[in-house]
Amino acid sequence: MRLLYTLAWWLALPLVLARLWLRGRQEPGYRQHWGERLGFYGRQATPAPDTIWLHAVSVGETRAAEPLIDALLAAWPACRIVLTHMTPTGRATGKSLFARHGARLVQSYLPYDTGAMPARFIRHFAPRICILMETEVWPNLIHQCNRYKVPVVLANARLSQRSLGKAQRLGKLIADAARGITLVAAQTQDDADRVRQLGVQDAVVTGSIKFDVVVPETALATGAWLRGAIGTRPVLLCASTREGEEQLILDAYTRASLPANALLLIVPRHPQRFDEVEKLIAAQGLAVQRRSGLGQDGIVAAGTQVLLGDSMGEMFAYYAACDCAFVGGSLLPLGGQNLIEPAALGKPVLIGPHTFNFALVTEQAIAAGGAALVADADALMAQAAALLQDPARLAAMGEKALAFASQHRGATPRTIAAIQPLLPA
Numbered sequence: 263m264r265l266l267y268t269l270a271w272w273l274a275l276p277l278v279l280a281r282l283w284l285r286g287r288q289e290p291g292y293r294q295h296w297g298e299r300l301g302f303y304g305r306q307a308t309p310a311p312d313t314i315w316l317h318a319v320s321v322g323e324t325r326a327a328e329p330l331i332d333a334l335l336a337a338w339p340a341c342r343i344v345l346t347h348m349t350p351t352g353r354a355t356g357k358s359l360f361a362r363h364g365a366r367l368v369q370s371y372l373p374y375d376t377g378a379m380p381a382r383f384i385r386h387f388a389p390r391i392c393i394l395m396e397t398e399v400w401p402n403l404i405h406q407c408n409r410y411k412v413p414v415v416l417a418n419a420r421l422s423q424r425s426l427g428k429a430q431r432l433g434k435l436i437a438d439a440a441r442g443i444t445l446v447a448a449q450t451q452d453d454a455d456r457v458r459q460l461g462v463q464d465a466v467v468t469g470s471i472k473f474d475v476v477v478p479e480t481a482l483a484t485g486a487w488l489r490g491a492i493g494t495r496p497v498l499l500c501a502s503t504r505e506g507e508e509q510l511i512l513d514a515y516t517r518a519s520l521p522a523n524a525l526l527l528i529v530p531r532h533p534q535r536f537d538e539v540e541k542l543i544a545a546q547g548l549a550v551q552r553r554s555g556l557g558q559d560g561i562v563a564a565g566t567q568v569l570l571g572d573s574m575g576e577m578f579a580y581y582a583a584c585d586c587a588f589v590g591g592s593l594l595p596l597g598g599q600n601l602i603e604p605a606a607l608g609k610p611v612l613i614g615p616h617t618f619n620f621a622l623v624t625e626q627a628i629a630a631g632g633a634a635l636v637a638d639a640d641a642l643m644a645q646a647a648a649l650l651q652d653p654a655r656l657a658a659m660g661e662k663a664l665a666f667a668s669q670h671r672g673a674t675p676r677t678i679a680a681i682q683p684l685l686p687a
Contacts (some may be wrong), residue, residue: 263435264401270378271402273677276471278374282632288534289292298371301379303386312341312686315412317372321574322600323395326418328359329474329674330393335366337678338685344387346372349379351533352575354644358575377402382411391684393417397425401435410523411446413684416571417677418471421450421456422597422618427501429460437461444684447649447677450622466680469673471600471622479579485582488553492562492569496524496650498585499609502599503579504529504591508539512546512568521650525562529571530579530601531590536572543568581607586649588612588642591619598624608664609654612636612645626670632663 280294286293297303304395314334318324324347331343345360345367353369360367368387373379375638380403381600392407393415394400407414421429440461447468448454454465489497498520500511508528515526530539543550548567553576556562562569571580581587591597592614601624602613611633615625627633636642642650649656 263433264405265436267435270376271374275374275376285417285534289350291353293670294350297369297511297547299379301373301386302380303370303382312338313344313387313389314338314341314391314393314685315344315346315387316393316395317346317398318352318356318395319372319398320349321345321355322335323360324352324355325475326472326600327395329376329476330417330471330677331360331363331367333674333678333679335363335423337547337682338406340389341366341546341685343367344389344396345369348372354573356678364512372400372403375400375402381406384412390686391415391681393681399429399436399439401439404439408442414442415684416443416446416457416462417530417681418449418468418673419446419457419465420453420470421460421617422621424618425488426456426459441685443586445680447675447680452557452622466676468680470602470669471677472600472675473569473606473667473670474593474602474672474674475606477582477606479563481578482582483574484579486574488556488579491556491560492525493564495562496521497527497586498524498646498650499527499529499580500579500590501526501529501587501604502590503539503649504594504596504626506533507590507593508542510540511642512548513586514643515637516546516548516569517645518639520643520647523564524650525569526567526581527569527571527575527584533572536570540570543570577609578603581609584609586612586646587608588636588646593642601627602667603668605663608660610634610641610659614638614642625664627666630662630666632659632666634659634678 282292318327320563345356356369373383384406389412391413396418404414443462446457446462446465449470451467454467457465549565550568551566552570553574554572562647581604587609589599589601591599595616597619598617601613604611613633634645637646
């Protein structure tokens with residue numbers, strides 16, 4: 263089965279590279295570092311006593327990995343980390359987050375899963391361990407790690423029932439890969455049970471590392487500046503929205519009974535959609551400004567109805583600047599996004615009905631009183647209007663959100679303890 267999978271990769275490779283080139287028209291980063299994606303690195307890597315390889319596919323996984331990376335570098339002071347990504351935005355996020363570690367952290371794209379390419383990566387960097395964040399399972403990569411005796415860890419792992427069903431339909435291919443995973447550090451007991459159903463032999467429950475994230479002081483400062491640019495107006499943030507959701511939100515906004523001076527702040531999840539979303543806002547006849555147009559001394563005009571968050575790496579700042587946050591990817595059946603970040607900043611959280619990627623944490627946040635489920639975009643606006651016009655209720659819900667986020671911390675040290683036997687003392 264794996265041979266057929268490998269053949270399919272080689273046959274699809276010209277189309278994959280063509281797609282990279284086309285995506286590069288909107289995101290130039292897709293046209294860079296192609297050698298890394300193919301497993302070519304030129305000169306030999308600088309020798310290091312121990313190399314820890316950690317893979318974080320894109321922005322969300324990279325940000326989630328921050329506490330774990332900091333803890334790994336502290337626990338093994340002689341090691342370096344090779345951090346791999348699949349997307350330019352993930353790579354840019356990593357560069358911004360981890361510049362403070364200097365030469366102890368090296369970035370690269372993950373080579374395509376052809377077999378030969380991940381093998382070249384392993385020979386070049388000689389990692390002592392491979393840590394895959396969340397849900398990344400690559401059959402040839404895992405096979406090559408087993409071949410070169412590199413333990414494979416799935417950290418902060420989550421697996422929904424829907425994803426389990428999809429994986430099981432791939433049969434022996436995924437079953438063999440699962441058996442090749444040395445250890446799974448799962449977010450919940452349900453996640454651990456599901457990965458065991460795939461064939462993983464060793465799974466422990468460590469909790470979600472995302473609860474351990476430390477909000478950078480720079481993000482808080484940017485959020486304070488942005489709030490100053492907005493003024494005292496109540497702010498509803500719609501964060502990490504996906505294609506199709508902005509139209510639903512804007513339609514509902516035009517029908518809603520929000521406070522007259524309320525500002526709607528929309529931050530699309532994917533940067534290539536910033537221009538598209540601006541056009542959607544303008545088509546509704548709404549006055550719009552872009553975050554990028556504010557400058558350092560700019561202000562959000564009193565007549566502006568919608569502020570478009572068109573910047574990368576500032577999600578914490580947007581959360582800090584708002585009064586109430588809706589977490590996108592949940593109005594449509596896309597599985598939702600991480601609600602821990604706004605909760606960690608003490609912001610009341612609203613979330614749509616489609617949260618299968620974060621089912622347990624969503625249920626826990628709602629049970630704790632820090633989040634509320636909304637059935638659709640109109641219900642979102644109605645809930646937001648009620649909160650924004652009731653400061654006492656808004657503050658109480660924010661306090662419950664912060665308490666919820668605080669009580670679930672500790673996954674990082676538990677993950678380090680689970681990984682420790684697999685690395686040198």
